[in-house]
Amino acid sequence: MRFPAYLLLILFWCQSLATAQSAIQKESIIILYNSDDAQSKELAEYYANKREIPLTQLVGLPLPKKRHITRDEYNTLIKEPLVKLFDQKSWWQTGKTKDGLTIAVRNKIRLIVSVRGVPFGVKQNSVPLEGDNQAKLKISNRASVDSELAALGIIDAPINGPLVNKYYKSTERFANTRLPFTMLTGRIDGPTFEIAKQLIDDAIDTEKTGLWGMCYLDFAHKGASYKVGDDWIENIEKENWKHGIPTTVDHNKQTYLTNYPMRDVALYYGWYISSVNGTFLDPNFRLKKGSIAIHIHSYSASDIHNAGHHWVGPLLKKGAAATVGNVYEPYLSLTHNLDILHDRLLKGFTLVEAAAAAMPALSWQGLVVGDPLYRPYLHLDGSGEVRDEDKVYRAINLAWSKWANDPDKLITKLRSAAAKTKDARLYEVCGLWYIYMDNMQAAAAFFNSAEKSYLSPRDEIRITLHLADMYRKIGKKADALKLLRETLESNKDEPAAESLRSLITILDPPPPPPAEPRKK
Missing domain, CATH: 1.25.40.10 (Tetratricopeptide repeat domain)
Known part of the structure; x- marks a missing residue:
């Protein structure tokens, strides 16, 4: 059947409009950098130029050159200046909830991108962490800076314990949701300035072709308390074969063996060991450009500038374009659900949307590192440049x-x-x-x-x-x-x-x- 040319034009226009409506608008993004760090500003400007984000959307704050800061430092150096700026620029309107909380009821800003130079951890404040896990959960106020920023619109929220993420498990693009009090947050960072900059280049380059290659999965198989994480890995395996993404699986209790010869690695999801091992110890091994690589472990992102310890830093050094991690102990139920994250990426969501949909909590431990706007599976339908x-x-x-x-x-x-x-x-x-x-x-x-x-x-x-x-x-x-x-x-x-x-x-x-x- 042949369609008239004008009908094809209308169909193309409708598809383009739908894509535009679901995208994160450039005017709704701010880029946060450390104004006391020249490289931090340079990285912010580089990202803005690459993604055509107006330079007026850059926000520089004078911050200490520390990876983890105190709660008082977070409040006085980051939170309070940003709340004041949002008010001054009329980026949001605030109101009161029935419980008396001040929250954003309208918000022009949908995404906050932090770049290298902005601290990423907020230390525990005053209350000692004692008791069982449930007791610690209620009194913990240590968090990632990024997760705190995601809840910036809940202006006087309690600091102890996690907040519920209303976007968790959502199948809607974030721009289509009515969550003015929540913002997406992502981070362009890494062991070096050059690695952080490469995250931007690799994401943009890979979007031209799509991400193609092998997936490597690693089960923990360490008992009933670990089952939920293994279920995520199993769900990813099932989803991969539906889409013809070839997958190698390690079902053993050990992680992948030292120098295991992985090949063409586009995706890696694994757990559970505290510091980088297996294939990633091979000095000659590199992940594919644009790859997504994630290893579940507490403190996996406690020092993302360290290329040899924990997981986030080493994975970025090996060429990962994106990863997620935890700056402190999140507990498994409150970390990124890897199967949801993977599913949303396959559906064409941006990295930051996929990570947010996979995260049950705000004001907690998680963060996502990579170009937040990266969409690795834009061309899963076979379109795009062919290499x-x-x-x-x-x-x-x-x-x-x-x-x-x-x-x-x-x-x-x-x-x-x-x-x-x-x-x-x-x-x-x-x-x-x-x-x-x-x-x-x-x-x-x-x-x-x-x-x-x-x-x-x-x-x-x-x-x-x-x-x-x-x-x-x-x-x-x-x-x-x-x-x-x-x-x-x-x-x-x-x-x-x-x-x-x-x-x-x-x-x-x-x-x-x-x-x-x-x-x-």
């Missing part, structure tokens, strides 16, 4: 969009493409799909085909780890050890061989040292 390094993942996505309801045809098409192009990644993806479908025999066949086609030792080692993990699941530990040792023998000098040694030690631990004779 050579993305072609295989675009093809996988296209195959899923066409034949997801006919798995046999889907796999036949991918197998044919692998044979034609000699791209071993297609064999590997088929193997990962069959693991997800719990067909270990078919998975092993595809992994063996991948191993024969790959030329890099890193890839051979990864396939061995896939197969060894399968053997572990079906109780064939001896077969797993035999394969691991054979691969190690031919790849001893490879950095990724450390992952083979680690797994061998886990499966066949050395005997304990002999006990020393008791002294008489």
Whole structure:
């Protein structure tokens, strides 16, 4: 059926209008920087120019060059000056609630972007944290600066305990909600000024093509109290395969092994260990440009300027364009729900909207680092600029969009493409799909085909780890050890061989040292 040209024009205009109406308007954004830090101002201006935000929307405050500040410092140096500025510029109108709280009832500002130089933590004030977790929750007033700013419109809110985030779990774009007392908050920051600046460039560049590549997930499997986090990881896995995002999963209690040879990493969601480990210890490893990388742990963002400790700083150093974390202990139920965050990103939300929809609480511990306006999945429909390094993942996505309801045809098409192009990644993806479908025999066949086609030792080692993990699941530990040792023998000098040694030690631990004779 052919449509008249004027109908197509109207349809295009309506789609453009809908997109514009749901976008965060540039005039509704302010960029907060430290006026006593020249690089902070430079970064704020750079971001404003890159995103075409009026320079009149920059707000400089004289702030200490500290990462964590006291509650009094937050109030006098950040909160009170901003409240005064919002009043002076008529950015908001305030009113009283039935409970007597002063809140914003109209608000022109929808997003506050803090840049490197603005402190990110507010320390506990006076009341000592004592008692069980529930008791501590009620009296805790330490928080991230960003989360406090999100609640700036609740002007005289109590400081102890978290506030409810009314945007939590929302499926609406933030511009379409009626939440004048809540603002989105994001942060452009990192271990160095250069890394922080790169977050902007990588986000804007990736939006031209879309984010394509592998997803790596890491379950905790540490007991009932951790189940909710593992449920988030499981939901992400299910959602990925619906969209043809190939996914490798670590189901073991250990995190990914030291120097595990990940490849083409666009997404990483994992937990649960206090400081960076596994693949991220490999000095030669880099995440893909535009990647989203998140590891759940208390204090993961307690020092985002440290590139070697906790998680947020190290992930940014490895090339992540976006991550989230906690400046203090948030408790699992009050941290970012990763499955919601991931779902909103896939739906085309901005990073800051996705993070806000995933966060149950305000005036609490969480923050999001990266270009807040970044939309990594603008082109999940296959549109956008096509780059050579993305072609295989675009093809996988296209195959899923066409034949997801006919798995046999889907796999036949991918197998044919692998044979034609000699791209071993297609064999590997088929193997990962069959693991997800719990067909270990078919998975092993595809992994063996991948191993024969790959030329890099890193890839051979990864396939061995896939197969060894399968053997572990079906109780064939001896077969797993035999394969691991054979691969190690031919790849001893490879950095990724450390992952083979680690797994061998886990499966066949050395005997304990002999006990020393008791002294008489």
